[in-house]
Amino acid sequence: MWNAAFWGGVSGSAVLLGALAAMFLPIRKKFIGYIMAFGTGVLIGAAAYELLGESVHNGGIIPTSIGFVAGAITFSLFDIMISSKGAQNRKRSGHKAAATGGMVLFIGTIMDAIPESIMIGASLIEEQSVSFLLVTAIFISNFPEGLSSSSGMEKSGYSKKKIILLWILVFVISILASLIGFVFLDGASKEVMSVIAGFAGGAIIAMVASTMMPEAYEDSGPMTGFIAALGLLVSLMLYNFS
Secondary structure, three states, rough: OOOHHHHHHHHHHHHHHHHHHHHHHHOOOOHHHHHHHHHHHHHHHHHHHHHHHHHHHHHHHEEEEHHHHHHHHHHHHHHHHOOOHHHHHHOOOHHHOOOOOOOHHHHHHHHHHHHHHHHHHHHHHHHHOOHHHHHHHHHHHHHHHHHHHHHHHHHOOOHHHHHHHHHHHHHHHHHHHHHHHHHHHHOOOOHHHHHHHHHHHHHHHHHHHHHHHHHOOOOOOHHHHHHEEEEEHHHHHHHHHO
């Protein structure tokens, strides 16, 4: 159980580290885009290989497909709701993020983090060892989110102390979500696990397509595709050698 909490905390800590980097280090906007593009590729690979591929193998295509569609729909509906409040800019670091309410940015980040952390906890049930591909992918994708969202929050008038406290709360929520994935899914059938993994995979792919990739391209331009492809290659290598 504490193993699940630890690895959930590791993935969630990236948001806090990104926030600290945004507040105390001079990081160019284009470099943020490069990190996000790389994280996009790694996260797509993690969803495809670690979540969807494994869940099809263990529980079958039908439970995985049901979970996948449900996850994509659920994320998209929530994304539509919070985007109407301005959270479509939660990964942007410029004036668009500055025009967004800080609490909306915070809620959007939590919405991204919960399904990822639940699957980290769930991955420990059968294997008793964490999926390093999943943790790495989530960490890499969370870092630029904390970095760019924090920059936007600062520009919208939030103090450094308040920003840090909000990201500490995201860190705690990531730990709790990972614990929930471990405790409440322990003993679940392979079909149920496949639905849950498919749900997380669908939510992650929807999140990548609607937020990470467009914003990575906005910051880093035509190099986004190449860097994302490198991220996917790294994901493939981690999957095969882990």
